[in-house]
Amino acid sequence: xxxxxxxxxxxxxxxxxxxxxxxxxxxxxxxxxxxxxxxxxxxxxxxxxxxxxxxxxxxxxxxxxxxxxxxxxxxxx
Numbered sequence: 484x485x486x487x488x489x490x491x492x493x494x495x496x497x498x499x500x501x502x503x504x505x506x507x508x509x510x511x512x513x514x515x516x517x518x519x520x521x522x523x524x525x526x527x528x529x530x531x532x533x534x535x536x537x538x539x540x541x542x543x544x545x546x547x548x549x550x551x552x553x554x555x556x557x558x559x560x
Contacts, residue, residue, distance in 0.1 A: 518544075525540065
């Protein structure tokens with residue numbers, strides 16, 4: 484098991500850790516909001532005869548996922 488960090492190091496990295504946690508939670512809330520909004524939109528407009536809401540939404544989410552993975556890979560290099 485790792486030993487605890489010294490107090491001065493803990494204080495110096497606390498701000499970065501807090502910002503990273505907030506950013507992570509905000510990103511997950513954004514994804515959840517997209518999913519819920521897509522579901523509500525598909526339910527509302529399903530009566531109008533449109534049949535491809537799920538496919539269109541899945542493609543958009545897949546494209547965002549692909550672009551996010553490419554951006555992350557570019558930052559690591």
